[in-house]
Amino acid sequence: MRNWLLRAGAIAIAMAPLGVPATAAAHESLVLILHDNGRGGVTVDLAWTDGHPIPVTSTIAASLLATSADRTVGPTALRHLPGKPTAAYDTALPPGTWQVYVDVAMPGIGQCEVTVTVEAQPRQPTSTRCGAPLPAAARAPASTRPTGLLWGLGGIAAVGAVGVGVLLFGRRRTP
Numbered sequence: 001m002r003n004w005l006l007r008a009g010a011i012a013i014a015m016a017p018l019g020v021p022a023t024a025a026a027h028e029s030l031v032l033i034l035h036d037n038g039r040g041g042v043t044v045d046l047a048w049t050d051g052h053p054i055p056v057t058s059t060i061a062a063s064l065l066a067t068s069a070d071r072t073v074g075p076t077a078l079r080h081l082p083g084k085p086t087a088a089y090d091t092a093l094p095p096g097t098w099q100v101y102v103d104v105a106m107p108g109i110g111q112c113e114v115t116v117t118v119e120a121q122p123r124q125p126t127s128t129r130c131g132a133p134l135p136a137a138a139r140a141p142a143s144t145r146p147t148g149l150l151w152g153l154g155g156i157a158a159v160g161a162v163g164v165g166v167l168l169f170g171r172r173r174t175p
Contacts, residue, residue, distance in 0.1 A: 029048075029049050029108055029109055029110060029131060030046055030047065030048065030049065030104055030107075030108045030109065030110030030131060031046070031047045031048070031049050031110070031129060031130070031131040032044050032045070032046060032102060032104065032110045032111070032112040032129075032130045032131055033045040033047070033127055033128070033129050033130075034100065034102060034112050034114050034127065034128045034130065035125060035126075035127045036114070036116045036125060036126045036127075036128075037125045038122045038123040038124055038125045038126070039092055039118070039122045040092030040093040040094065040095075040116075040118040041088075041089065041092050041093075042064065042066075042088070042089040042093065042100060042102075042116065043081070043086055043087065043088040043089070044062060044078065044086065044087045044088075044102050044104070044112065045084075045085060045086050046060065046085045046086070046087070046104065046107070046110065047085065048108070049131060053085070054085040054107060055085075056082075056083050056084055056085060058085065058106075058107045059080070059106050059107065060078075060080040060085070060086075060087050060104070060106060060107065061077075061104065061105045061106035062077070062078040062087040062102060062103065062104040062105070063075045063076060063077055063078060063102070063103050064076055064078055064089050064100065064101070064102050065100075065101045065103075066093055066098045066099065066100045066101070066116070067098065067099050068096040068097060068098050068099075069096070069097070070096075071094070071096070073093060073098075076089070078102070087104075092118070093116065093118050094118065095118045095119060095120050096117075096118060097115065097116075097117050097118075098115070098116045098117070098118065099113065099114075099115055100112075100113070100114050100115070100116050101113050102114075102130075110130070110131055111130065111131075112128070112130030112131070113130070114128045114130070
């Protein structure tokens with residue numbers, strides 16, 4: 001009988017993480033805001049389309065590919081700026097008109113395609129938003145309850161109840 005209790009406990013422990021949703025699964029997708037500093041520098045700010053902030057401690061995996069009439073830069077990894085949900089291209093694009101493609105794979109999926117013009121003389125910085133945020137009416141309200149944790153605890157309790165039932169009612173009676 002003790003074997004059943006150990007099995008029930010092992011199943012409960014194994015099932016507990018299934019009740020906790022992954023961070024990216026809790027959101028729709030990413031909005032990327034590509035900033036061109038007017039001197040060839042490119043940075044990308046990330047935000048969830050549902051309006052929730054991206055924690056600054058999140059891992060960001062993003063790449064940049066830029067093409068002009070006679071050159072190609074990248075694909076190259078963008079560097080995550082510490083303390084910000086921002087990724088940056090480490091060097092400046094040379095003068096010219098560039099078609100810049102940014103792909104983000106973590107913490108969610110996002111893409112941006114922007115034309116960037118780099119002139120010999122610095123110009124005004126520009127920003128371009130890629131990916132539309134959801135309208136407020138379409139957003140799910142932020143829950144203050146830890147629903148994933150509650151499902152995990154409920155699963156543990158259910159498996160524990162089955163284990164107790166087996167212990168109490170599964171005994172063989174000997175005359």
